[in-house]
Amino acid sequence: MSxxxxxxxxPEQRVGRLVARLRNHALWDSLLIFSPPLLVAICIAAYCHxxxxxxxxxxxxxxxTIVGLGFFAVVARYRTLIPARNFAAHLVDEKTDAKDRFLTxxxxxxxxxxxxLVARLRxxxxxxxxxxxxxxxxPYRIKRSFCWSLSGSLLAAALFYFSMPxxxxxxxxxxxxxxxxxxxxxxxRQPRLLGLADRLQTLAAKLQQTSVQEPEKRTLIHQALExxxxxxxxxxxxxxxxxxxxALSALRGLEEQSGRQQKEPAEDGGGIQSGTADxxxxxxxxxxxxxxxxxxxxxxxxxxxQKGKTARGDSKEQGKEQxxxxxxxxxxxxxxxxxxxxxxxxxxxxxxRGGREEKPGxxxxxxxxxxxxxxxxxxxxxxxxxxxQGKGGVKxxxxxxxxxxxxxxxxxxGEGTIGNPAKETKTYPKVPVSNTPLPAHVxxxxxxxxxxxxxxxGIIR
Amino acid sequence: xxxxxxxxVFKRLEAEIRKVIVGHDDVIRQVxxxxxxxxxxxxxxxxxxxxxxxxxxxxxxxxISFKRxxxxxxxxxxxxxxxxxxxETNGRREFQFKQGPIFAHVVLAxxxxxxxxxxxxxxxxxxxxxxxxxxxxxxxxxxPFIVLATQNPIELxxxxxxxxxxxxxxxxxxxxxxxxxxxxxxxxxxTTGAETGDSAKVLPDDGGRLIRQMQQLLRQVxxxxxxxxxxxxIVHATQPxxxxxxxxxxxxxxxxxFGASPRGAQAVIxxxxxxxLADSRVHVSYEDVSRVVYPALRHRIILNFQAEAExxxxxxxxxxxxxxxxxx
Numbered sequence: 075m076s077x078x079x080x081x082x083x084x085p086e087q088r089v090g091r092l093v094a095r096l097r098n099h100a101l102w103d104s105l106l107i108f109s110p111p112l113l114v115a116i117c118i119a120a121y122c123h124x125x126x127x128x129x130x131x132x133x134x135x136x137x138x139t140i141v142g143l144g145f146f147a148v149v150a151r152y153r154t155l156i157p158a159r160n161f162a163a164h165l166v167d168e169k170t171d172a173k174d175r176f177l178t179x180x181x182x183x184x185x186x187x188x189x190x191l192v193a194r195l196r197x198x199x200x201x202x203x204x205x206x207x208x209x210x211x212x213p214y215r216i217k218r219s220f221c222w223s224l225s226g227s228l229l230a231a232a233l234f235y236f237s238m239p240x241x242x243x244x245x246x247x248x249x250x251x252x253x254x255x256x257x258x259x260x261x262x263r264q265p266r267l268l269g270l271a272d273r274l275q276t277l278a279a280k281l282q283q284t285s286v287q288e289p290e291k292r293t294l295i296h297q298a299l300e301x302x303x304x305x306x307x308x309x310x311x312x313x314x315x316x317x318x319x320x321a322l323s324a325l326r327g328l329e330e331q332s333g334r335q336q337k338e339p340a341e342d343g344g345g346i347q348s349g350t351a352d353x354x355x356x357x358x359x360x361x362x363x364x365x366x367x368x369x370x371x372x373x374x375x376x377x378x379x380q381k382g383k384t385a386r387g388d389s390k391e392q393g394k395e396q397x398x399x400x401x402x403x404x405x406x407x408x409x410x411x412x413x414x415x416x417x418x419x420x421x422x423x424x425x426x427r428g429g430r431e432e433k434p435g436x437x438x439x440x441x442x443x444x445x446x447x448x449x450x451x452x453x454x455x456x457x458x459x460x461x462x463q464g465k466g467g468v469k470x471x472x473x474x475x476x477x478x479x480x481x482x483x484x485x486x487x488g489e490g491t492i493g494n495p496a497k498e499t500k501t502y503p504k505v506p507v508s509n510t511p512l513p514a515h516v517x518x519x520x521x522x523x524x525x526x527x528x529x530x531x532g533i534i535r
Numbered sequence: 536x537x538x539x540x541x542x543x544v545f546k547r548l549e550a551e552i553r554k555v556i557v558g559h560d561d562v563i564r565q566v567x568x569x570x571x572x573x574x575x576x577x578x579x580x581x582x583x584x585x586x587x588x589x590x591x592x593x594x595x596x597x598x599i600s601f602k603r604x605x606x607x608x609x610x611x612x613x614x615x616x617x618x619x620x621x622x623e624t625n626g627r628r629e630f631q632f633k634q635g636p637i638f639a640h641v642v643l644a645x646x647x648x649x650x651x652x653x654x655x656x657x658x659x660x661x662x663x664x665x666x667x668x669x670x671x672x673x674x675x676x677x678x679p680f681i682v683l684a685t686q687n688p689i690e691l692x693x694x695x696x697x698x699x700x701x702x703x704x705x706x707x708x709x710x711x712x713x714x715x716x717x718x719x720x721x722x723x724x725x726t727t728g729a730e731t732g733d734s735a736k737v738l739p740d741d742g743g744r745l746i747r748q749m750q751q752l753l754r755q756v757x758x759x760x761x762x763x764x765x766x767x768x769i770v771h772a773t774q775p776x777x778x779x780x781x782x783x784x785x786x787x788x789x790x791x792x793f794g795a796s797p798r799g800a801q802a803v804i805x806x807x808x809x810x811x812l813a814d815s816r817v818h819v820s821y822e823d824v825s826r827v828v829y830p831a832l833r834h835r836i837i838l839n840f841q842a843e844a845e846x847x848x849x850x851x852x853x854x855x856x857x858x859x860x861x862x863x
Contacts, residue, residue, distance in 0.1 A: 160761055164863060174820040178759040188755045191817040194538065197756060 100155035110227035568809030574706020614659030
């Protein structure tokens with residue numbers, strides 16, 4: 075019954091009404107596609123405002139912007155979806171099996187055509203239109219695009235919702251003094267904890283200052299921790315206990331973070347493994363020598379004897395030494411193993427490390443400084459002479475790690491052999507070649523079998 | 536004229552021709568469409584399929600004058616169009632134009648590819664201009680005028696393939712296929728018995744006027760601009776040298792030397808209109824266009840050597856074109 079008025083009018087008018095209906099569908103489609111992301115965007119903005127991440131003014135600007143963007147998107151989408159008259163006529167043709175009668179009628183309007191034929195065609199089309207009801211034949215159906223939009227928006231919202239706690243905690247970690255300030259504010263509400271709250275506020279303020287040095291910060295944190303622990307022991311109320319626990323955990327987190335920050339730059343400096351025989355060479359030494367490989371490499375390449383000598387046992391020269399190590403590391407990237415910048419520096423760095431942060435028990439290091447050979451002495455004087463007590467052959471040095479080319483090392487020692495070439499197995503010397511005492515200088519010794527690199531000439535004969 | 540009258544005459548003509556010709560319903564319909572659209576038809580098929588009989592039956596049913604020209608290599612243009620002959624009347628000698636067999640409503644040009652190009656081209660002016668010029672004097676041909684030419688795809692020795700320009704003047708090129716077993720049985724029944732059927736005359740004595748009215752009505756059939764646009768796009772898509780969206784690997788680019796001419800588009804539209812009227816409609820549908828694209832364009836697109844080597848037919852190319860060109 076409701077379709078009665080719709081069935082009135084010429085086929086062209088009815089096609090026009092179908093066009094209006096399809097336009098409504100297009101509008102709904104456009105609205106439905108963009109509504110879910112718009113709503114999600116607004117919700118996220120509101121959440122951010124509620125969480126205090128964005129200022130009210132920002133929200134005021136952001137809200138209309140989102141709505142405006144959504145409006146333009148809807149309009150743009152709607153404009154592309156607006157059905158043409160011929161499209162609507164084609165749809166009716168398909169539904170009524172009219173063999174393009176409606177298409178012809180709707181597209182020849184306005185052009186001079188033989189009236190009898192047009193009248194006949196109109197009559198045929200009208201008869202066909204009796205068969206269909208536009209509401210039944212062309213109902214609004216939710217498009218798949220809406221489902222995609224909805225699911226995508228829901229997914230985005232869910233991701234936001236579940237990632238928020240993580241982001242919040244990250245944010246809190248990033249601003250520890252804020253965390254402490256927050257706890258302090260809570261503590262300030264309790265008269266018994268007022269003093270402690272003031273101290274925490276002061277601590278937070280100091281932590282925020284860039285002028286305060288890291289050790290001072292750590293001391294302050296330690297003090298605050300002690301005070302809170304003391305207070306916690308005294309407190310009996312659960313609420314206060316909780317607050318103090320919260321403050322403790324915040325401070326401990328801060329302490330850990332501070333510790334990490336201190337470690338990181340120290341680790342960046344690289345390290346030296348070679349050198350002293352002492353294993354307990356001190357904390358600074360540990361930091362430096364944390365990377366064994368680096369240390370070895372730097373020992374191989376530190377070649378500036380002058381620098382080595384000046385640095386030996388002199389903590390002021392530590393900076394220089396570190397920079398030389400860094401240089402050594404940089405050079406290590408160059409693949410040429412026979413570079414002339416290798417050599418005695420390795421020995422030097424080994425000694426230097428002994429010189430830093432000496433402990434009372436480090437006798438060897440002390441001795442090494444005392445037994446230091448004269449600066450300009452020839453290499454032979456730097457070795458123990460027969461009958462002298464000492465290990466390793468070199469005066470004042472525990473050992474020196476020198477990486478030799480494998481074959482040379484084997485030849486020199488005669489201990490390692492290159493296995494069956496077919497099997498490709500290699501036997502390496504068990505004792506580091508560099509640690510063996512150097513043979514006494516024999517003037518009439520046979521000529522070297524193989525030319526040694528220059529840097530090893532003074533050490534290996 | 537009323538569309539109903541057209542449909543009535545058309546259906547009666549179809550029925551009368553079918554009395555003689557077994558099968559070939561599409562060919563009969565398309566010959567009639569071409570006739571009412573004012574075009575000429577090239578029928579191609581092996582000998583003995585009833586091509587000549589079809590044309591004779593058509594002319595008989597229409598009740599209009601019919602002439603047959605058997606094309607041979609020694610046929611001269613004057614044998615077709617006519618010539619001036621010296622006559623003596625009352626003691627005066629003068630040249631008088633003696634009309635050739637082209638002066639008829641329906642002309643059957645049997646085995647047109649057996650005549651020399653010179654003779655073939657004599658038919659060109661008659662087909663296109665509906666007039667012939669002899670010794671500088673033009674002679675109009677009587678309307679309606681239709682040339683129904685036949686050609687044999689085999690026995691090509693000693694033949695002269697029709698030039699493209701002449702092929703383009705044919706409205707439709709129809710392929711006459713061999714009959715199916717059932718059709719063959721029916722042919723035998725009709726032709727080997729005691730009684731042989733013959734088509735009856737459908738049109739009245741003033742059939743020429745009625746035919747002209749029908750031709751006029753066919754041109755008035757409604758066609759929607761989007762359908763006209765579809766035809767344009769189809770014809771345009773057959774051009775291998777134009778930037779018409781055909782990719783380099785498309786059959787059009789690969790197998791065609793030349794695409795369809797504007798005459799092809801005209802033939803498609805008029806053929807579709809005739810098809811619509813024959814189908815009791817006063818408007819053209821996409822389906823009508825699809826039905827007449829093959830007969831209207833198959834002889835207007837020229838295959839290249841590659842296509843001939845690979846035995847690719849023009850109908851295959853047109854099928855691809857129709858598939859590629861969207862309707863809306």
